[in-house]
Amino acid sequence: MRSELELAIRYYETDQMGIVHHSNYVRFFECGRSDMMQKYGLPIEVIEAEGVMLPVVSVEAHYKTPARMGDIIRIVSRIEKVPMAKLEVFSEIYNRHGDLLCTGKVVLGFIDSVTRHPVRCPEKLAALIGENLDS
Secondary structure, three states, X not given: OEEEEEEEOOHHHEOXXXXXXXXXXXXXXXXXXXXXXXXXXXXXXXXXXXXXXXXXXXXXXXXXXXXXXXXXXXXXXXXXXXXXXEEEEEEXXXXXXOOEEEEEEEEEEOEEOOOOOEOOXXXXXXXXXXXXOOO
């Protein structure tokens, strides 16, 4: 399962040198992940409305070269396997020249929205990912 999203770098995301602050890449990962779920027809808010929340368990980011003020970045998000107890979303961020800026992985858990206890991946989400693993 794969998706791409383009975003313009905004002034507030940069420091005085015009370079994107490292903390914003986690936000970019989330933008890509949310956009991917929307494009595949199962936005995260629908999963939450059905009683399952997806808290972030861990985040990895590997910085290669900085994004800069005025850049248009391309966020590539991928899910490589059907989740059971956790969902792994891989991300790559490129600038308009195709330079790799950052790679990352976000691991999400599944919890019942009422009890806050861990649950398995919702069947609807597992089926959607399974049907689209090669896309």
